[in-house]
Amino acid sequence: MATELYSPGAVRINASKFDHKTLNEKIRAVGGDCTITGCLGERFIAAGMSEGHIDIEGTPGNALGAYLNGAAITVHGNAQDAVGDTMNDGEIIIHGSIGDAAGYAMRGGRIYVRGDAGYRAGIHMKEYKEKRPVMVIGGKCGSFLGEYQAGGIIIVLGLTDDSRRIVSNFPGTGMHGGVMYLRSDCDGVRFPKNVTARLATDEDMVEVESVIADYCERFDLDVDEILDAPFTKVAPDSKNPYKQMYVAN
Amino acid sequence: MGVEFIYPEFEVVRNSSRCIACRVCERQCANEVHSYDPDERVMLSDESKCVNCQRCVSLCPTRALKIVKSDCTFRENANWQSDTIKEIYKQANSGGVLLSSMGNPKMLPVYWDKILINASQVTNPSIDPLREPMETRVFLGKKPRSIERDEGGKIKNNLTPQLELSMPVMFSAMSYGSISYNAHKSLAEAATRLGICYNTGEGGLHEDFYVYGPNTIVQVASGRFGVFADYLDAGAAIEIKMGQGAKPGIGGHLPGKKIVGDVSRTRMIPEGSDAISPAPHHDIYSIEDLRQLVYSLKEATQYKKPVIVKVAAVHNIAAIASGIARSGADIIAIDGFRGGTGAAPTRIRDNVGIPIELALAACDRRLREEGIRNDVSLVVGGSIRSASDVIKAVALGADACYVATAALLALGCHLCRTCHTGNCNWGIATQRPELVKRLNPETGAERLYNLMTAWRHEIKELMGGMGINSIEALRGNRLMLRGVNMTEKELEILGISHAGE
Numbered sequence: 001m002a003t004e005l006y007s008p009g010a011v012r013i014n015a016s017k018f019d020h021k022t023l024n025e026k027i028r029a030v031g032g033d034c035t036i037t038g039c040l041g042e043r044f045i046a047a048g049m050s051e052g053h054i055d056i057e058g059t060p061g062n063a064l065g066a067y068l069n070g071a072a073i074t075v076h077g078n079a080q081d082a083v084g085d086t087m088n089d090g091e092i093i094i095h096g097s098i099g100d101a102a103g104y105a106m107r108g109g110r111i112y113v114r115g116d117a118g119y120r121a122g123i124h125m126k127e128y129k130e131k132r133p134v135m136v137i138g139g140k141c142g143s144f145l146g147e148y149q150a151g152g153i154i155i156v157l158g159l160t161d162d163s164r165r166i167v168s169n170f171p172g173t174g175m176h177g178g179v180m181y182l183r184s185d186c187d188g189v190r191f192p193k194n195v196t197a198r199l200a201t202d203e204d205m206v207e208v209e210s211v212i213a214d215y216c217e218r219f220d221l222d223v224d225e226i227l228d229a230p231f232t233k234v235a236p237d238s239k240n241p242y243k244q245m246y247v248a249n
Numbered sequence: 250m251g252v253e254f255i256y257p258e259f260e261v262v263r264n265s266s267r268c269i270a271c272r273v274c275e276r277q278c279a280n281e282v283h284s285y286d287p288d289e290r291v292m293l294s295d296e297s298k299c300v301n302c303q304r305c306v307s308l309c310p311t312r313a314l315k316i317v318k319s320d321c322t323f324r325e326n327a328n329w330q331s332d333t334i335k336e337i338y339k340q341a342n343s344g345g346v347l348l349s350s351m352g353n354p355k356m357l358p359v360y361w362d363k364i365l366i367n368a369s370q371v372t373n374p375s376i377d378p379l380r381e382p383m384e385t386r387v388f389l390g391k392k393p394r395s396i397e398r399d400e401g402g403k404i405k406n407n408l409t410p411q412l413e414l415s416m417p418v419m420f421s422a423m424s425y426g427s428i429s430y431n432a433h434k435s436l437a438e439a440a441t442r443l444g445i446c447y448n449t450g451e452g453g454l455h456e457d458f459y460v461y462g463p464n465t466i467v468q469v470a471s472g473r474f475g476v477f478a479d480y481l482d483a484g485a486a487i488e489i490k491m492g493q494g495a496k497p498g499i500g501g502h503l504p505g506k507k508i509v510g511d512v513s514r515t516r517m518i519p520e521g522s523d524a525i526s527p528a529p530h531h532d533i534y535s536i537e538d539l540r541q542l543v544y545s546l547k548e549a550t551q552y553k554k555p556v557i558v559k560v561a562a563v564h565n566i567a568a569i570a571s572g573i574a575r576s577g578a579d580i581i582a583i584d585g586f587r588g589g590t591g592a593a594p595t596r597i598r599d600n601v602g603i604p605i606e607l608a609l610a611a612c613d614r615r616l617r618e619e620g621i622r623n624d625v626s627l628v629v630g631g632s633i634r635s636a637s638d639v640i641k642a643v644a645l646g647a648d649a650c651y652v653a654t655a656a657l658l659a660l661g662c663h664l665c666r667t668c669h670t671g672n673c674n675w676g677i678a679t680q681r682p683e684l685v686k687r688l689n690p691e692t693g694a695e696r697l698y699n700l701m702t703a704w705r706h707e708i709k710e711l712m713g714g715m716g717i718n719s720i721e722a723l724r725g726n727r728l729m730l731r732g733v734n735m736t737e738k739e740l741e742i743l744g745i746s747h748a749g750e
Contacts, residue, residue, distance in 0.1 A: 024548055043541065048478045048549030066545040069478040082532050085545060086469075088477040101532040105473035107517060123531050124472065128517040148527055150518065177522055239522040240505045247345030248669060249336060249595045 015039040015058065027054060032071050036060075041080070046071050050090075062099075065092045068109060081118070084111050087133070093218055097139065106133045106152070113137045114219050116160070119168075120144045125178060127151025136215045143168040146234070150177040155211060157183045157226060165189055172197075172234050176241050180234040181208050183226070191234065194241055200231040253342050255335055256321045259301045261294040267313035268292055274305035274314060279672040279684055302665035304674035336595070347595035350668035350678075352495060352587040352632055352654060355599050359587075360606035360739070361638045365748055367729045369716040376718050378709035384719040385416040385705055389486075389626040389648055390555040390579045409579065410555045412466075412486050415444030416705045417643055417720055420697075421584075421630045421651030422468050422490065422559070424452025426503050426512040426524070427591035427668070428657075429685040432677045435660055435693025437461035442694065443701050446485060448651075451475075451501065451526055453515035459483050466557065469546065471500060472526035474516040478549065486580070487546050488557040489539075491530070494588030494631040497561030497602045501526035502592075507671055507680055536572040543577045555579035562586060562608035562631060563601075567615035574616055574625045582651060583608050585631020589654040591678055592669035605631040606645065610743045613646025613725060636707035645743065646725040659700040660693045 011030045015023055016038040023042050027034055032052015036045070039058030046054050050069040057076050065073050066085040078096035087106040097115030105124045108131035116139035123144065125133055133152035139160045145167045146154050158166040166184040172195040181200060182189070191197045200208065208231060209223075216223045261282060270292055275283040280298045283305065285291075301316045323331050336347055369375040376383070390411035397405040420436050427450065434457075440447040441464045448466040453475015458465070467484030469476050481487060492498070503524040513520040533539050543556050558573045559582035560566070566583065573581050585605025590598065609629045616622040629642050630651030639650050658664070661675040668678035676688030708720075717723050731748040732740050740747055 020544075020548065021552070028551075044545050044548040047545055048481065050478065062541055063545045067476070067478055067481065067549040082541070082545075085532065086473045086476050104532055105476070107477070120531055124525075124527065126518055128513075128519060131517070147531070148525060150522065150525070174525070174527075176525065177519070239519075242502050242523060242525070243504065245346050246348040246594075246669075247339050247343040248667070249339060249347035249349045 010035060012037055015042050018042070020044050020061070027052075039077075046073055065090070068092065070109075078115070084109070087111070089131075095219070100142070103133065103135050106135070107131050108133050110214075111135045112215050112218055113139070115139045116141065117145075117156075118142045120147055122146045122149060122152070122154045122180075124148040124150060125152040125154065127178060134211055136211060138215075138219070138221075140164050141167045141171075143170050144173060145171040146175055146178070146180050147172070148174040148176070149180070149236075150175075152178045153207070153211065154178070154180040155183075155208060155215075156180070157212075159221075159226070172236070174241065175234070175236045176239050177236060182232045182234065183229050184232060185230045186232040189232075194238070195234050195236050197232050197234045200233040204233050205231065253338070255338055256319060257297045257299065258319055259296055259299045259316050260319050261296045261299055261305075262315045262317055263292060263294065264313045265291070267311040269311055269313075271310060273308050273310065277304050277308050277674060279674050279679075279681065280670075300665040300667045300670075301663075302667070302674045303663040348592055348669050349595040349598055349666065350590060350592055351664060351666040352589045353599050353602075354666075357586075358604065359632075360604055360735075360743070361634070361641055363732055363734050363739075364606070364641050364743070364745065365731050365733060366637065366640060366644075366711060366715070367731070368714040373716045375716050376713040378706070378713045381713075381718065383709040383712060384721070385708055387414050387417045387649055387720055388412070389414065389628065391625065392623040394623070410486075410553055412446065412555050412580070413444075414446065414649060416701065416708065417647070417649040418633075418639060418701060418704065419445050419466070419628070419649060419651055420447040420656050421582075421588075421653040422448040422450035422466075422488065423591070423653055423657075424450030424468075424503075425455055425515050426452040426507055426680070428677055429673075429679055429688065430455065430511065431685050431688040431690045431693065432657075432660060433458060434690035435688065435697060436656065437465065438690060438694035439697035439701070440464040442698050445701070448488060449475075449484075451490060452503075452512070453517060454480050454483055455511060455515045468559075469542075470526050471528070471530045472524060474518065474524055474526070477517075481546065481550050481554075484554065486555045486557055487550065488559055488582065489530075489542055489546070489578075490559045491533075491539075492559065492561035492563075492584065493590065494561045494584030494586050494602055494605070495590035496593040496597050497563050497586075498528060499594065499597055500528040509680055512680060536576050539573065539578075540576040547577070557582050557628070559584060561588075562603045562605055564603065566603070566608045567611040570612040570625075570627075571615055571619055571621070574619075574621045578625060580626045580628055580648075581612070582628040582630065583612060584651070585629070587632035588630055589632075589657070590668075605629050606641075607739075607742050609642060609647055610645045614744060617725075636704040637711065639704065639708060640711045640723070641730060643720060643723050644726050644729045645745075648724065655700070656697055659696045660688060661696075 011034040035055040041061040043061035048067040049071040053072045063082040068087040068090040070089040074093045079098045081099035083102040085104045089108045091110040094113045100118040101120045107126045117137045119142040136155045388411040436447040451470035462483040468488045470490035505521045505523045557580040558578040562585045586602030626648035629647045633650040673679040730745045
């Protein structure tokens, strides 16, 4: 049985029966609205999709929601590498943790993660006019957070009970646009020369608060408790980092 | 002046008996070389600003102008040539990395010029292309390993998506931003009329050019500029750019001052912000990772388009090509070290990479030896200058060629190699509106059409001379080639015999 009706309008698709190509065909065939059960490492789920809400039970494989163009994805568990690669619009909500290179070059939409992110989260994230991508990591991040970041907003909350730093090494390397907020005084975090890191002001926090309020609603968290901590704002010094490097030959 | 002074490279020679002081040269020069002296009623020139683009020479109504190389010389010797000396001065003056445009200009071997083509005599008669049909069409993409039949015995169509070209040539990647709107329009229009493809480069696809989609290759590079679902769906094929012949191993960087207006909109990044394409794709560390990007693009476009992986020709290119063939890519594009660029660090352009001829021959052989040659098509670029270069490339195993520098020359480029300044007087490598409008896209398309139509005739004549009436029968047909002035090793790598053998 390929698909079975779960309730009116909600189709359940058992991923274990299909390869990724067939699975995506099934999702498209129902217009996007579905619950995927038994998910175990199937890659490219919802690649390029623009509509529907895909609920995933289990652990999707790499490149979940690549080139996502407006569809919504909720994962009740962990996701792996390259979540939301080159995402243009839509949202990806992960109730667990995610692997490396999440949101590579994402230009719009939201990625909310309840747990940790691996290396290179938000690498080369962009923005353009009304498109301003948002990534919120509830736990902590690996090295190279926001590397080459060119736009958008990355927020890391550090909501874990351990002594790890909120972000590992080299956050913001090559950053030339956008902004990061880290819920920490960032004592012991070394930032590169091309960015300025300072405590967020009340004015900065207006934007942060609205994003965190939305985030908390998705995960049933207490907004005030999360906001009751110092946030460090990280922003680039220049949008033209290579300007002086060259001489015409 | 003083220690920082470098004598101008060119001299502007104005024949005063012909000059009518019409000031065309002054208006045409974006580098502001020419000026008018109203008191003396004569034209003056500041040759220190001249890049020798020949714009003023071409438009002077009385042929009063010529640009010549300056004969003011350093005390050169075989080791310290004038360019080498000047580069030292420029770096001592500025502390900057040297930045150049267009392909490697060094005196390194051009193997095409050491390869000669066969022709039929007496036996196996040659074919007259004016009288007999000649097939120059090619299909790029995976070819099935076997014929499959349904229960009724009928042949099943198990062919994956192919890129159909009327001749084995395409215009290679040049982004909107590195070249102008009118240059892109010329390429797109010409590709459509010719039944071939042009390539967006990593600059996105301007909304006006979606109509040329069936003849467009859309590129996805490390910066992913302008990449979204509509863009991927618009193209006839998708190209993943891993590397470029002019600058293997490094990324790209379009300065913020060129990210204006439509360029900003097409790349989908704010005006004035640098467009940085990182050197690597930061999610690709292995063939398996490359496979992931290939398949994410196939999934996003529902397996309707062939995926090309473009790499620069470097030392272990044959092993790299083997890996790409196993990544699920349909086409491998290899770019040789003479390939052009809008801007590259001089040291990298002039010293990194290998000749395309050797890379092509090595890859074709390796893929055949491994039994995977038909899993991919091979496209080669990196200075294909003529129809005979195309014929030689096909005989060395290429399915098609990428040309860009030759296409720019057709549009009016005079190879002054200062694209990085953004002051292209021919309206090609610039975003200044008053310069862009100098290139009429109708004329540009017509000239590209003429060039490629001429090449197609020449390709047919060369094939006919060999007694071959189809490009397919020429591919990898090394018996049609002979080498001159080459070592045993070079001949061995190319897989061809020496002339006279």
